[in-house]
Amino acid sequence: KAGVTQTPRYLIKTRGQQVTLSCSPISGHRSVSWYQQTPGQGLQFLFEYFSETQRNKGNFPGRFSGRQFSNSRSEMNVSTLELGDSALYLCASSLSGVHNSPLHFGNGTRLTVT
Amino acid sequence: KQEVTQIPAALSVPEGENLVLNCSFTDSAIYNLQWFRQDPGKGLTSLLLIQSSQREQTSGRLNASLDKSSGRSTLYIAASQPGDSATYLCAVRPGTQGGSEKLVFGKGTKLTVNP
Numbered sequence: 001k002a003g004v005t006q007t008p009r010y011l012i013k014t015r016g017q018q019v020t021l022s023c024s025p026i027s028g029h030r031s032v033s034w035y036q037q038t039p040g041q042g043l044q045f046l047f048e049y050f051s052e053t054q055r056n057k058g059n060f061p062g063r064f065s066g067r068q069f070s071n072s073r074s075e076m077n078v079s080t081l082e083l084g085d086s087a088l089y090l091c092a093s094s095l096s097g098v099h100n101s102p103l104h105f106g107n108g109t110r111l112t113v114t
Numbered sequence: 115k116q117e118v119t120q121i122p123a124a125l126s127v128p129e130g131e132n133l134v135l136n137c138s139f140t141d142s143a144i145y146n147l148q149w150f151r152q153d154p155g156k157g158l159t160s161l162l163l164i165q166s167s168q169r170e171q172t173s174g175r176l177n178a179s180l181d182k183s184s185g186r187s188t189l190y191i192a193a194s195q196p197g198d199s200a201t202y203l204c205a206v207r208p209g210t211q212g213g214s215e216k217l218v219f220g221k222g223t224k225l226t227v228n229p
Contacts, residue, residue: 033215042219042220042222045216045218048214048215094215100145100165102160103217107156107157110155
Protein backbone atom coordinates (compact mmCIF):
# COMPACT_ATOMS: atom_id res chain seq x y z
CA LYS A 1 0.00 0.00 0.00
CA ALA A 2 1.43 3.37 -0.96
CA GLY A 3 2.11 5.79 1.87
CA VAL A 4 1.20 9.46 2.15
CA THR A 5 2.59 11.32 -0.84
CA GLN A 6 3.47 15.00 -0.72
CA THR A 7 4.48 17.11 -3.69
CA PRO A 8 6.68 18.88 -4.37
CA ARG A 9 9.49 17.83 -2.01
CA TYR A 10 11.24 21.18 -2.21
CA LEU A 11 10.11 24.70 -3.05
CA ILE A 12 11.91 28.02 -3.14
CA LYS A 13 9.73 31.12 -3.28
CA THR A 14 10.14 34.85 -2.88
CA ARG A 15 8.44 36.99 -0.24
CA GLY A 16 5.01 38.10 -1.34
CA GLN A 17 4.41 35.13 -3.64
CA GLN A 18 1.91 32.38 -2.98
CA VAL A 19 2.39 28.62 -2.93
CA THR A 20 0.25 25.49 -3.13
CA LEU A 21 1.28 22.18 -1.59
CA SER A 22 -0.35 18.86 -2.38
CA CYS A 23 -1.00 15.73 -0.32
CA SER A 24 -2.36 12.34 -1.39
CA PRO A 25 -3.41 10.23 1.61
CA ILE A 26 -3.14 6.49 1.98
CA SER A 27 -5.86 4.74 0.00
CA GLY A 28 -9.00 4.49 2.10
CA HIS A 29 -8.00 7.22 4.54
CA ARG A 30 -10.53 10.02 4.71
CA SER A 31 -8.90 12.36 7.23
CA VAL A 32 -6.01 14.62 6.27
CA SER A 33 -4.12 16.95 8.61
CA TRP A 34 -1.38 19.49 7.97
CA TYR A 35 1.46 20.49 10.29
CA GLN A 36 4.24 23.07 10.10
CA GLN A 37 7.62 22.10 11.53
CA THR A 38 10.29 24.68 12.36
CA PRO A 39 13.42 24.37 14.54
CA GLY A 40 12.12 26.94 17.01
CA GLN A 41 8.44 26.00 17.34
CA GLY A 42 8.55 22.31 16.56
CA LEU A 43 5.46 20.72 15.04
CA GLN A 44 2.39 22.95 14.99
CA PHE A 45 -1.06 21.97 13.79
CA LEU A 46 -2.41 23.89 10.81
CA PHE A 47 -5.73 22.29 9.92
CA GLU A 48 -7.60 19.03 9.50
CA TYR A 49 -10.06 17.92 6.84
CA PHE A 50 -12.57 15.09 6.75
CA SER A 51 -15.02 14.45 3.91
CA GLU A 52 -14.12 17.76 2.25
CA THR A 53 -14.93 19.73 5.43
CA GLN A 54 -12.49 21.49 7.70
CA ARG A 55 -12.86 19.78 11.07
CA ASN A 56 -10.30 21.73 13.07
CA LYS A 57 -7.97 24.68 12.60
CA GLY A 58 -4.82 25.81 14.38
CA ASN A 59 -3.70 29.31 15.30
CA PHE A 60 -2.32 30.47 12.00
CA PRO A 61 -3.18 33.64 10.07
CA GLY A 62 -5.74 33.61 7.30
CA ARG A 63 -2.93 33.52 4.71
CA PHE A 64 -2.85 29.78 5.38
CA SER A 65 -5.76 27.89 3.83
CA GLY A 66 -6.54 24.42 2.69
CA ARG A 67 -9.09 22.22 1.06
CA GLN A 68 -9.90 18.58 0.51
CA PHE A 69 -11.28 17.00 -2.63
CA SER A 70 -13.82 14.23 -3.01
CA ASN A 71 -11.01 11.67 -3.48
CA SER A 72 -9.56 12.77 -0.09
CA ARG A 73 -6.54 14.44 -1.67
CA SER A 74 -5.75 17.74 -0.02
CA GLU A 75 -4.00 20.97 -0.85
CA MET A 76 -2.81 23.79 1.32
CA ASN A 77 -2.14 27.30 0.12
CA VAL A 78 -0.05 30.07 1.63
CA SER A 79 -0.51 33.54 0.21
CA THR A 80 1.71 36.60 0.57
CA LEU A 81 4.66 34.53 1.75
CA GLU A 82 6.84 35.80 4.59
CA LEU A 83 10.37 34.76 5.53
CA GLY A 84 8.97 33.12 8.67
CA ASP A 85 6.92 30.73 6.56
CA SER A 86 10.09 28.82 5.72
CA ALA A 87 9.50 25.38 7.21
CA LEU A 88 8.87 21.71 6.58
CA TYR A 89 5.17 21.20 5.90
CA LEU A 90 3.93 17.75 6.79
CA CYS A 91 0.71 16.07 5.82
CA ALA A 92 -0.81 13.14 7.70
CA SER A 93 -3.71 10.84 6.99
CA SER A 94 -5.72 8.42 9.08
CA LEU A 95 -8.72 6.11 9.07
CA SER A 96 -11.01 8.64 10.67
CA GLY A 97 -13.90 7.48 12.81
CA VAL A 98 -11.66 5.16 14.78
CA HIS A 99 -10.51 6.95 17.92
CA ASN A 100 -7.25 5.08 18.12
CA SER A 101 -6.12 4.94 14.53
CA PRO A 102 -2.54 6.17 14.15
CA LEU A 103 -1.60 9.10 11.97
CA HIS A 104 0.63 8.33 9.00
CA PHE A 105 2.87 11.12 7.78
CA GLY A 106 4.35 11.94 4.41
CA ASN A 107 7.96 13.04 3.89
CA GLY A 108 6.94 16.67 3.75
CA THR A 109 7.50 19.67 1.52
CA ARG A 110 10.47 21.84 2.41
CA LEU A 111 9.51 25.46 1.71
CA THR A 112 12.21 28.13 1.63
CA VAL A 113 11.13 31.78 1.35
CA THR A 114 13.81 34.26 0.28
CA LYS B 115 -4.32 24.00 26.90
CA GLN B 116 -2.45 20.73 26.43
CA GLU B 117 1.34 20.98 26.51
CA VAL B 118 3.82 18.17 25.87
CA THR B 119 7.40 18.22 27.14
CA GLN B 120 10.23 15.87 26.27
CA ILE B 121 13.38 15.54 28.32
CA PRO B 122 16.22 15.40 27.50
CA ALA B 123 16.38 17.40 24.28
CA ALA B 124 19.41 15.39 23.18
CA LEU B 125 20.98 12.12 24.26
CA SER B 126 24.17 10.37 23.18
CA VAL B 127 24.82 6.74 24.15
CA PRO B 128 27.21 3.95 23.16
CA GLU B 129 25.90 1.11 21.04
CA GLY B 130 24.27 -1.70 23.01
CA GLU B 131 23.01 0.45 25.85
CA ASN B 132 19.39 0.33 27.02
CA LEU B 133 17.82 3.77 27.23
CA VAL B 134 14.66 5.59 28.25
CA LEU B 135 13.12 8.66 26.65
CA ASN B 136 10.65 10.70 28.67
CA CYS B 137 7.46 12.53 27.74
CA SER B 138 5.09 14.47 29.98
CA PHE B 139 1.77 16.14 29.24
CA THR B 140 -0.27 18.61 31.24
CA ASP B 141 -3.86 17.40 30.69
CA SER B 142 -4.70 13.77 31.40
CA ALA B 143 -7.81 13.88 29.20
CA ILE B 144 -6.35 12.15 26.15
CA TYR B 145 -7.55 9.56 23.66
CA ASN B 146 -4.11 8.18 22.98
CA LEU B 147 -0.41 8.88 22.91
CA GLN B 148 1.86 8.16 19.96
CA TRP B 149 5.61 7.88 19.67
CA PHE B 150 7.19 8.80 16.34
CA ARG B 151 10.65 8.67 14.87
CA GLN B 152 11.98 11.32 12.49
CA ASP B 153 15.15 10.96 10.44
CA PRO B 154 16.84 14.16 9.18
CA GLY B 155 14.89 15.81 6.37
CA LYS B 156 12.19 13.14 6.48
CA GLY B 157 8.65 12.78 7.68
CA LEU B 158 7.49 11.04 10.83
CA THR B 159 7.32 7.27 11.22
CA SER B 160 4.80 5.98 13.75
CA LEU B 161 6.44 3.64 16.26
CA LEU B 162 3.83 2.90 18.90
CA LEU B 163 0.33 4.07 19.80
CA ILE B 164 -0.96 3.61 23.35
CA GLN B 165 -4.67 3.99 23.95
CA SER B 166 -5.74 5.90 27.04
CA SER B 167 -6.98 2.66 28.62
CA GLN B 168 -3.66 0.87 28.10
CA ARG B 169 -0.53 0.88 30.25
CA GLU B 170 2.04 -0.16 27.66
CA GLN B 171 2.74 -1.28 24.11
CA THR B 172 5.65 -3.25 22.72
CA SER B 173 7.15 -3.58 19.26
CA GLY B 174 10.42 -5.42 18.89
CA ARG B 175 13.09 -3.65 20.96
CA LEU B 176 10.71 -0.79 21.79
CA ASN B 177 8.41 -0.58 24.78
CA ALA B 178 6.24 2.41 25.55
CA SER B 179 4.42 2.95 28.83
CA LEU B 180 1.66 5.35 29.76
CA ASP B 181 0.66 6.70 33.16
CA LYS B 182 -2.27 8.90 32.27
CA SER B 183 -3.01 10.06 35.81
CA SER B 184 0.47 11.47 36.27
CA GLY B 185 0.71 12.70 32.67
CA ARG B 186 3.80 10.68 31.78
CA SER B 187 5.00 8.28 29.12
CA THR B 188 8.34 6.60 28.56
CA LEU B 189 9.85 4.98 25.49
CA TYR B 190 12.31 2.23 26.34
CA ILE B 191 14.79 1.15 23.66
CA ALA B 192 16.67 -2.06 24.35
CA ALA B 193 20.13 -2.85 23.02
CA SER B 194 20.45 0.39 21.06
CA GLN B 195 22.01 0.37 17.59
CA PRO B 196 23.51 3.15 15.43
CA GLY B 197 20.46 2.82 13.17
CA ASP B 198 18.30 4.00 16.08
CA SER B 199 19.88 7.46 15.77
CA ALA B 200 17.02 9.86 15.02
CA THR B 201 14.73 12.35 16.71
CA TYR B 202 11.97 10.76 18.75
CA LEU B 203 8.72 12.66 19.12
CA CYS B 204 5.89 12.13 21.55
CA ALA B 205 2.36 13.33 20.70
CA VAL B 206 -0.99 13.18 22.47
CA ARG B 207 -4.46 13.31 20.99
CA PRO B 208 -6.51 15.47 23.36
CA GLY B 209 -9.81 14.02 24.48
CA THR B 210 -11.52 17.39 24.52
CA GLN B 211 -11.74 18.17 20.81
CA GLY B 212 -14.66 16.08 19.63
CA GLY B 213 -13.88 13.97 16.59
CA SER B 214 -10.76 15.93 15.66
CA GLU B 215 -7.58 13.89 15.36
CA LYS B 216 -5.28 16.85 15.98
CA LEU B 217 -2.09 15.85 17.80
CA VAL B 218 -0.11 17.99 20.22
CA PHE B 219 3.61 17.30 19.90
CA GLY B 220 6.60 17.62 22.15
CA LYS B 221 9.77 19.09 20.67
CA GLY B 222 11.51 15.75 20.58
CA THR B 223 14.62 14.03 21.87
CA LYS B 224 17.52 13.78 19.44
CA LEU B 225 19.17 10.41 20.00
CA THR B 226 22.68 9.55 18.82
CA VAL B 227 23.92 5.98 19.21
CA ASN B 228 27.68 5.77 18.80
CA PRO B 229 29.29 2.63 17.32
